[in-house]
Amino acid sequence: MRCDQTPAWQALQAHATAFQGFDLREAFARDPARAASLSQEAPGVFADLSKNHTDRATEALLLQLAAQTGLVQHRDAMFRGEHINTTEDRAVMHWLLRQPAASLSGALAAPLKQVHATLDAMLAYAEQVRADGAITDIVNIGIGGSDLGPQMAVLALQDFALAGKRVHFVSNVDGHELAAVLKGLQAGRTLFLIASKTFTTLDTMTNAHSARAWFEAQGGTDVARHFVALTSNVEAAAAFGITTTFGFWDWVGGRYSLWSAIGLPLAIAIGAQGFRQLLAGAHAMDQHFQSAPLAQNLPVRLGLLDVWYRNFLGYTSRSLAPYHSALRRVPAYLQQLEMESNGKRVDRDGQALPYGTSPVLWGEPGTNGQHAYFQMLHQGSDVVPLEFIAVKKPTHTLAEHHELLLANAIAQAQALMLGHSDAGGHKHFTGNRPSTFLLLDELTPTSLGALIALQEHRVFVSGALWGINSFDQWGVELGKVLAQDIRARIASGDASGLDASSAALLARVR
Ligand code: F6P
Numbered sequence: 001m002r003c004d005q006t007p008a009w010q011a012l013q014a015h016a017t018a019f020q021g022f023d024l025r026e027a028f029a030r031d032p033a034r035a036a037s038l039s040q041e042a043p044g045v046f047a048d049l050s051k052n053h054t055d056r057a058t059e060a061l062l063l064q065l066a067a068q069t070g071l072v073q074h075r076d077a078m079f080r081g082e083h084i085n086t087t088e089d090r091a092v093m094h095w096l097l098r099q100p101a102a103s104l105s106g107a108l109a110a111p112l113k114q115v116h117a118t119l120d121a122m123l124a125y126a127e128q129v130r131a132d133g134a135i136t137d138i139v140n141i142g143i144g145g146s147d148l149g150p151q152m153a154v155l156a157l158q159d160f161a162l163a164g165k166r167v168h169f170v171s172n173v174d175g176h177e178l179a180a181v182l183k184g185l186q187a188g189r190t191l192f193l194i195a196s197k198t199f200t201t202l203d204t205m206t207n208a209h210s211a212r213a214w215f216e217a218q219g220g221t222d223v224a225r226h227f228v229a230l231t232s233n234v235e236a237a238a239a240f241g242i243t244t245t246f247g248f249w250d251w252v253g254g255r256y257s258l259w260s261a262i263g264l265p266l267a268i269a270i271g272a273q274g275f276r277q278l279l280a281g282a283h284a285m286d287q288h289f290q291s292a293p294l295a296q297n298l299p300v301r302l303g304l305l306d307v308w309y310r311n312f313l314g315y316t317s318r319s320l321a322p323y324h325s326a327l328r329r330v331p332a333y334l335q336q337l338e339m340e341s342n343g344k345r346v347d348r349d350g351q352a353l354p355y356g357t358s359p360v361l362w363g364e365p366g367t368n369g370q371h372a373y374f375q376m377l378h379q380g381s382d383v384v385p386l387e388f389i390a391v392k393k394p395t396h397t398l399a400e401h402h403e404l405l406l407a408n409a410i411a412q413a414q415a416l417m418l419g420h421s422d423a424g425g426h427k428h429f430t431g432n433r434p435s436t437f438l439l440l441d442e443l444t445p446t447s448l449g450a451l452i453a454l455q456e457h458r459v460f461v462s463g464a465l466w467g468i469n470s471f472d473q474w475g476v477e478l479g480k481v482l483a484q485d486i487r488a489r490i491a492s493g494d495a496s497g498l499d500a501s502s503a504a505l506l507a508r509v510r
Contacts, residue, residue: 008064043450053383059295091251136189140169145253150266187226192208193264197254253471298454303457303464319387323409331361342470357463388413
């Protein structure tokens with residue numbers, strides 16, 4: 001049943017009205033068990049949800065909403081390999097990429113076998129590159145899911161990376177990006193990874209062709225040794241002249257593809273063992289999502305909270321604050337994950353929805369954000385829930401820094417909630433501002449895998465409740481088509497039929 005037609009939705013609306021005077025400080029005073037009951041452990045992650053605008057009654061009603069909208073059935077359909085990506089008639093099985101070998105029977109046994117054959121080959125190749133002293137620079141050319149995942153993870157796990165191999169990422173069709181990377185490279189010491197699920201994305205193909213032209217102009221001859229493709233379109237990679245290809249399947253969405261061959265730059269950086277640990281961490285979260293009771297199921301609780309905030313309390317954005325500089329690309333990664341998955345205004349049947357869906361996600365690492373936009377979080381006119389991601393143990397020995405970092409994270413969550421009274425007005429903090437606190441014990445391949453899988457499943461939960469297809473992305477198509485048309489017009493100068501604004505801009509850029 002569509003979520004807004006369920007009895008639980010009506011009950012949540014009434015609950016939200018009664019909730020208008022809700023105050024976090026009073027809620028903690030009223031309920032001594034609040035911190036404990038709204039916190040939980042999940043594989044690799046501890047989560048404190050207690051500083052959110054929610055209480056146990058809210059959670060109980062949200063669980064009813066989950067039951068009445070068939071969340072569990074939808075989840076189980078994904079894990080059975082059903083074609084829940086209906087607009088593209090595809091299964092959604094990124095989770096299969098982290099499933100241990102030979103652990104499934106029936107229809108999924110064969111694809112799992114293929115997954116492990118490709119994984120073994122890809123990791124063997126990663127080890128070969130790691131041992132190849134001639135290769136010092138790896139350039140990943142890809143965009144969106146073929147860039148953000150591996151880039152985020154290579155940065156996050158830099159402490160586990162092999163010294164002497166630099167990994168670069170080129171995504172933008174803006175030639176400044178490719179030119180800047182190529183400037184410092186030598187053809188004979190560089191390995192290009194052309195990462196594109198479709199192998200048709202204009203940005204990536206333009207960069208790939210320019211990279212090959214550069215390689216040949218620098219005297220490079222062995223394209224087969226220096227170019228590798230990561231793609232589900234093996235024929236197109238062969239047509240480009242690439243002989244080493246690691247494939248994946250149409251049931252892996254671009255923004256869910258870190259776990260596939262798209263993870264090769266990460267595997268080169270951290271090695272086969274590290275990559276397998278990443279997969280194991282994600283798999284532990286898959287199992288938690290599949291088997292934990294919903295009331296203690298972290299992706300479910302987070303996804304339900306997201307629905308509550310978006311549809312009942314009217315919060316339209318969520319800010320992310322990783323308190324760990326190695327997690328600095330996590331906000332960009334999660335932006336694609338959530339906004340490309342759930343930024344939809346129609347249901348699975350294409351019918352317009354009368355309620356809001358994906359919030360805006362944005363953020364920067366702490367403490368940097370504190371000295372930039374946190375002003376608005378504390379004293380602005382909009383309430384923006386903030387999600388902290390902190391790590392208990394650092395990998396450096398600057399103990400004082402880490403203490404200060406963690407103190408700042410906890411203090412910010414506290415300040416948002418407690419506020420501060422001042423009659424003068426400008427120095428007054430209303431407090432009662434919500435936040436979630438995610439804490440990893442250590443930032444390792446295993447815990448990163450769990451953290452990212454947690455976010456994937458939480459996006460699944462809110463998308464399932466909203467009744468949308470979280471696994472297509474038709475909204476990116478129109479701009480691609482129009483760009484081809486404008487490009488031809490830039491060459492020809494033909495502005496006929498264009499709107500006045502576009503025609504004027506065309507004239508200016510020519
Ligand atoms: O334009 C959006 C998109 O299709 C994303 O969904 C995807 O991650 C990205 O482009 C890159 O696509 P590909 O891996 O096919 O080059």
